[in-house]
Amino acid sequence: MFLPVSASLRQFARAVTADRLAGDELAGAITAENIRAGKPPAAAKADLFREFILKWREILDANSRPRPFSSAEYVRSLGPPPSEARLVLLLNDICGLSQRDIEYVLDPLSKPFAELLKEGRAVIARQREERKALIVEDEPLIAADLKDVLENMGVTVVGLARTADQGAREALKSAPDIVLADYNLDGQKTGVDAVIAFQDSHQCPVIFITGYPDDVLKGExxxxxxxxxxxxxxxxxxxxxxxxxxxxxxFAIDADSANGDL
Amino acid sequence: MSNEKSSAPEKRVEKLQIMVADSELAMIDDWRFENRAASRSAAIRSLIYLGLELTKSDPDAAAKLLDQLDRA
Incomplete structure (x- = not known):
């Protein structure tokens, strides 16, 4: 299953810019332009993604230096864009676009689609034993399955937490490089509560696994x-x-960690 | 690949934290919606730009506004 179109674009934009705020701005700008142009809000997914890529390329390719404080200046300061192979991987495996749609969205592709996807998948296969993951999931079967999926790509799973409190404690103890959390944990607290509880002391990317895609990625x-x-x-x-x-x-305010080489 | 670590130019963006009162945040958000800024962050950057431009183009008016701000 995949996210609704607007959330999917937002997620893709965040992935492409490697930043939540920058991604949201860019995705928001595309959506706003569509509304201004009187296009139906639920335009075809591929069209939205295509517009996003065009806008993004336009900002990155512009010769002139953008004005200070403009959105273009911001986007251009965000650093290098992901390679074509990674874009193909994101669009194919996460956004769920078909080959035809991806060829349209990223047109012109420098290499055949299959080759780029293979390159992208090769990136996943890179070993990452030194990277630590924490899983916050109350369903033991799903937790075990996620553990397998991570270990198959060479990531070390340092903890399986079943509640938000456990998840927060574990995150502080094992300082994972990434957290996978169920969005709706059983009981009163959710994966969001776990993240709120640890994010001040430990910052790392968070991936939510949810059965309720309409409730997430709303810009909160x-x-x-x-x-x-x-x-x-x-x-x-x-x-x-x-x-x-x-x-x-x-994530952090200080420049050292901001420019840290991962 | 173009984004491999060794050759990647570094990012030149800093995240700042600013403290504002609830009522001030409401003003920023109102401005944001009136001006269709893509995000709160974009709205704040636009407002900073406007402030800097006003300081340059009409320093007297800017000084007067600042004066009012401190006295209020």
Missing amino acids: DVEPDFVIVKPYRPEAVQAAVAHCLDTERF
Whole structure:
């Protein structure tokens, strides 16, 4: 299953810019332009993604230096864009676009689609034993399955937590590089509560696994880096984890960690 | 691949934290919606730009506004 179109674009934009705010701005700008142009809000998914890519390329390719404080200046300061192979991987495995749609969205592709997807998948296969993941999931079967999916890509699972409180404690104890959390844990607290509880002391990307895709990625304060919709495909989880672990991110205010080499 | 770590130019963005009162945040958000800014962050950057431009183009008016701000 996949996210609704607008949330899917938002997620893709965040992945491409490796930043929640920048991604939301860009996705918001595309949506706003569509509304101004009188296009139907639920335009075809591929068209929305295509517009996003065109806008993004336009900003990155512009010769002139953008004005200070403009959105273009912001986007251009965000650092290098992901490679074509990674874009293909994101669109295929996470956003669920067909080959035809991806060829349209990323037109012109520098290599055949299959070759790019293979390159993208090769990135996932890179070993990451030194990277630690925490799983916050109350369903033991799903937790065990996620553990397998992660270990198959060489990521070390340092903890399986069943409640938000346990998840928060475990995150502080084992300082994972990535957290996979069920959005709706059993009981009163949710995966969001776990993230709120640890994010001040430990910052790392968070991937939510949810059966309720309409409830997430609405631009609120605590939001995941990725949302994978249940029932998930292992490739989607792996692509999201690989993207989060490999992408240079900046969470903190100080420049050292902002520019840290991941 | 173009984004491999060794050759990647570094990002030149800093995240800042600013403290504002609830009522001030409401003003920022109102401005954001009136001006169709893509996000709160974009709205704040636009407002900073406007402030800097006003300081340059009409320093007297800017100084007067600042003066009022401190006295209020």
